[in-house]
Every structure is written in structure tokens, then in C-alpha cells.
Amino acid sequence: MWDAGIVMSDQGDQNKDYDAVVAGAGPAGSTAALKLSEAGFSTLMIDPKMEIGAPVICADLVNLSFPDFREIAEDKRIVLSRPAHVELKSGSNSLKFFPSGKEGDAFNSVVERDRLDKEMASRAIMSGARLKIRTELIGASEENDIIEVSYKTGGKTIKVRTRNLIVATGFQGQVNNWSRDTTTAYSFDFRRKISPNENATPVIELRSDHSLNYNVPRNNGQTNCIMINEGSGKVESVPESIIKGAGSIIRGSKHLLLPKDVNFGQGRILYAGSAAGLYDRFFMSGFREAVFSGSLAANAIIESGEGSLESYRQNLEKHVYQGMEVQKRFRDALYRSGTEKIHELFLKLSEFEYNEVSVLELINRSGFSINEIENILGIETS
Ligand SMILES: Cc1cc2nc3c(=O)[nH]c(=O)nc-3n(C[C@H](O)[C@H](O)[C@H](O)COP(=O)(O)OP(=O)(O)OC[C@H]3O[C@@H](n4cnc5c(N)ncnc54)[C@H](O)[C@@H]3O)c2cc1C
Numbered sequence: 001m002w003d004a005g006i007v008m009s010d011q012g013d014q015n016k017d018y019d020a021v022v023a024g025a026g027p028a029g030s031t032a033a034l035k036l037s038e039a040g041f042s043t044l045m046i047d048p049k050m051e052i053g054a055p056v057i058c059a060d061l062v063n064l065s066f067p068d069f070r071e072i073a074e075d076k077r078i079v080l081s082r083p084a085h086v087e088l089k090s091g092s093n094s095l096k097f098f099p100s101g102k103e104g105d106a107f108n109s110v111v112e113r114d115r116l117d118k119e120m121a122s123r124a125i126m127s128g129a130r131l132k133i134r135t136e137l138i139g140a141s142e143e144n145d146i147i148e149v150s151y152k153t154g155g156k157t158i159k160v161r162t163r164n165l166i167v168a169t170g171f172q173g174q175v176n177n178w179s180r181d182t183t184t185a186y187s188f189d190f191r192r193k194i195s196p197n198e199n200a201t202p203v204i205e206l207r208s209d210h211s212l213n214y215n216v217p218r219n220n221g222q223t224n225c226i227m228i229n230e231g232s233g234k235v236e237s238v239p240e241s242i243i244k245g246a247g248s249i250i251r252g253s254k255h256l257l258l259p260k261d262v263n264f265g266q267g268r269i270l271y272a273g274s275a276a277g278l279y280d281r282f283f284m285s286g287f288r289e290a291v292f293s294g295s296l297a298a299n300a301i302i303e304s305g306e307g308s309l310e311s312y313r314q315n316l317e318k319h320v321y322q323g324m325e326v327q328k329r330f331r332d333a334l335y336r337s338g339t340e341k342i343h344e345l346f347l348k349l350s351e352f353e354y355n356e357v358s359v360l361e362l363i364n365r366s367g368f369s370i371n372e373i374e375n376i377l378g379i380e381t382s
Contacts, residue, residue, distance in 0.1 A: 018044045020164040020301060021149045022129075023137035025052050025121045027287055028273025028294035029168035033124035033131075035298035036164075044160065045124060046135040046151050053117030057170070059214040061086070061107045061202055062116075062287035069291075072119060073109065081110045081217075089205040110202070110216055140165055142267045163268060164301045164309075168294055170274045264313045270297045276316075 019041035022033045026047075033045040061083075064073040072078055086107060088095045125131055135153040142148075147165045151158055205213040265271045272278075273290030293316060300312030 017161040017163075018042050019162065020044070020166065020298075021046070021147075021160065021162045022166045022168060023047075023149075023151075024168035024170055024273070024275065025049070025124075025131060025133075026117060026168060026170050026273060026290060027120055028170075028275070028290035028297075029166065030117070030120035030124045031291045031294035032166045032168060032272060032298040033129040034120070034127055035295055036301065037124060037128035039298075039302045041164075041302070043124075043129040044162075045121075045129050045131045046137060046153075047131070047133055048136040049133060051118075052121040052131075052133070053114035056113045056117065058113040058287070059216050060110050060113050061214070061216045062109055062111055062113070063107055063285075064109045064111070066288075066291060072116065075119070078112055078115045078119060079109045080112060082108060083110060083202050083217075085201060087201050087203045089203055107202075137167065137169060140167075140269060142269060145268060147268060165269045166272055166294070166297050166301075167265065167269060167275050168272045168290070168297075264293075264316050265309075268309055270300070270309060270312055272297045 020043045022029045022045040036043045139150040202216040272293040278289035
């Protein structure tokens with residue numbers, strides 16, 4: 001079913017189909033578009049933004065330890081600092097995590113995220129991908145291995161044909177026309193404020209109302225935001241004073257959706273990054289997972305030829321989903337239990353040293369199984 005309105009072919013490319021269409025020019029989309037165009041695929045990337053990377057949705061603490069990111073990781077305009085550790089707080093208890101520098105760590109750099117996103121999109125364009133801004137994916141249907149993609153640009157609806165579609169539309173892309181009916185969503189309006197702060201350690205604090213407070217110092221101030229989580233149920237349940245006290249905000253409203261389920265797509269339509277539901281809010285792993293899944297999606301397309309894209313889903317399930325599943329259960333356990341229980345868990349975990357930031361690693365090193373953690377927290381997860 002196509003959207004009502006003027007329907008026409010893409011006038012810039014009369015009757016021209018693309019080997020691949022990538023919706024979303026965030027880290028997942030730009031990574032996929034770069035790989036696809038490098039492999040010689042004619043690639044169209046679309047994004048509703050006027051300016052890539054703006055507004056940015058990030059607390060600026062990301063992992064840049066990928067082989068492909070060596071040059072970016074050296075770029076001082078993008079990387080602002082490399083924190084020695086991150087502090088995870090719950091009440092008066094706290095845990096320290098140190099980046100090992102290993103690929104796969106959740107963080108190692110405080111970045112200027114909008115510049116990073118622009119740089120990544122530029123690389124995709126330089127390698128031959130075409131980017132259309134102010135252009136929004138509104139629908140897609142697949143028949144006989146051909147996908148008809150529908151997007152809106154300049155008030156018009158355009159249709160193009162492609163063999164491959166990667167949906168990397170982030171959280172926001174779950175809204176309206178491009179929503180997956182299985183998604184239960186919580187919505188937020190993200191605003192970011194930089195204010196002077198000498199504090200050198202990034203702190204992630206689980207607050208008694210179950211919201212998360214990210215406080216990430218940068219060399220010119222700090223990024224400070226509150227994220228309201230599933231456990232708190234209602235956005236309205238977070239008092240205004242807490243939001244104000246934090247200095248800046250992720251506030252309940254209609255812009256940002258957090259998917260509950262992880263889904264890598266169907267047929268020749270693949271989801272990557274946050275659009276696939278990949279993001280552990282507790283450990284800020286979104287950027288890493290976006291790059292990883294965008295890259296895997298492109299590789300699956302490049303390698304599959306006329307074949308199916310099952311390998312992508314299998315790979316993701318093997319490498320990401322299983323890990324995410326444990327993390328999700330752990331996080332859900334934290335959010336659903338009382339703060340007293342969480343403090344108790346923190347106390348027990350404080351006996352251990354952590355050199356890598358991932359919940360899986362945390363569980364491994366704590367020596368607790370997920371069941372034991374659930375016992376400590378006094379709850380059961382499915
Ligand atoms: C408040 C908050 C703080 C975060 N902090 C961190 C952090 O510190 N570290 C970290 O690693 N991760 C963090 N994340 C996770 C963050 O989402 C990822 O870092 C990363 O941005 C995910 O990349 P992505 O490409 O999947 O999605 P996004 O970066 O969200 O990019 C999606 C793109 O798709 C576009 N789009 C939306 N709808 C459509 C459509 N219909 N058609 C076409 N394009 C569309 C958007 O305009 C956007 O440019 C945070 C997330 C939130 C919500």
C-alpha cells in the first residue's frame with residue numbers, strides 16, 4: 001500500500017534502479033553504504049535530516065576500536081578525550097570500568113558525535129554512495145526478490161526499485177509509517193546541553209526512579225543527560241526536579257523510540273543498528289553495535305548474490321543477539337527490582353575488578369550466573 005500523494009519515479013535517476021538502498025545516514029547506515037559502494041554496488045542512502053549528525057542522539061561516549069576507524073580515532077576534531085575509566089553508580093555504591101582498548105569494549109573515547117557522523121557519511125559518499133537528505137523512507141514491499149522502496153522528499157512520494165534494502169533508521173525510524181507492529185515503544189525527546197564541569201570521570205548513575213543519568217565530561221564541558229527507562233514505566237513518573245537537576249535532558253515526548261525487541265529483518269530487507277533494537281542503554285554500546293551490524297548487513301548483501309540473506313541474521317544472532325539477550329535480561333532484572341536490591345548487587349560486584357565494559361563480561365567476572373543475579377535481585381526474568 002503506497003502513501004497517498006504524488007507518486008513518481010526518482011527524477012534524478014530516470015528508471016534507474018539501485019543495487020542497494022540504505023535508509024538512515026547514522027553510523028549503521030553510513031557503514032553499510034560505505035561497504036556496499038566500495039564493493040561496486042550502486043547505493044542510495046536517504047535521511048530526513050537537513051544536516052547529517054544534527055541533532056545528535058548520543059552521550060558522546062563511544063568505542064572507536066575498530067580496524068576501519070584507525071584514522072578517525074586519531075582525529076582530534078572528533079575525539080575529544082579518552083577517559084581512564086567510567087564509573088557506574090547506584091546509590092552510594094559504585095563500580096569502575098576501565099577500557100581495555102580491545103575491540104568490543106563498549107567505550108574508549110569521548111567524541112564530538114555530530115562530526116563523527118558527518119565524517120562517516122562523507123566516506124560513504126566519497127566511495128560512490130549517493131546521499132539524499134530531507135528524504136524519508138515511508139514504505140517498502142518485496143516481491144520476487146525485488147523491493148519497491150517508497151520515500152518522501154520535497155512533499156512528493158517517490159518509488160525506486162532495488163534488490164536490497166537496509167533499514168538503519170535508528171530509534172526514530174520506528175515511528176509512523178515505518179513502524180514494525182511488534183515494537184512496543186517508549187518515546188523521548190532528546191536535548192543536549194553542554195555546561196562547564198571539571199569532573200574528569202564519566203559517570204552512569206542508575207537512579208532510584210530507575211532513570212539513568214549519563215554525565216560525560218568533555219574537554220570543553222560535559223554532556224549530561226537523563227534517560228528514562230522501561231522499568232520506570234511512565235515518562236511522567238520522573239520528577240521534574242530530577243530532570244532539571246541534571247542540567248540537561250532526555251524528556252518524555254514523541255521523538256525517540258526505544259524498541260523492546262531485537263529484529264534483523266525479513267526477506268531481502270535487513271535492519272541494522274538501533275532500528276534492529278541493538279542498544280544496551282546501561283553500557284552505551286549503541287555506536288559499536290550500529291557499526292558492527294551495518295557492516296555485517298552490507299557483507300551479507302555483497303556475499304549473497306542472488307541467494308538469501310540468512311547468513312546476516314545467523315551471524316548477528318550468533319555474535320550479537322545472544323549477548324544482547326543476556327544483557328537485556330540483566331538490565332530488565334535491574335530495572336524491575338528495587339533500588340535496595342541493586343545496591344546489594346553493586347556491593348557484591350564491587351569485590352571484583354573490571355577491565356572490560358560489557359554486561360556479559362560483568363556477569364562472567366562476577367562469577368554469578370544470570371539466575372544467581374536474578375536471585376540476588378529477588379526476581380525472575382523470562
Ligand atoms: C539518549 C541516547 C544516548 C546515547 N548515548 C550513546 C553513547 O554514549 N554511546 C553509544 O555508543 N551509543 C549511544 N546511544 C545509542 C545511539 O543510538 C548509537 O550510538 C547510534 O546512534 C545508533 O546508530 P544508528 O545508525 O543505528 O542510528 P542513528 O544514529 O539514530 O541514525 C539513524 C538515522 O536514520 C534517520 N532516519 C530516521 N527515520 C528515517 C526514515 N524514515 N528514513 C530514512 N532515514 C531515517 C535519522 O535521521 C538518523 O540520521 C545513545 C542513544 C540515546 C537514545
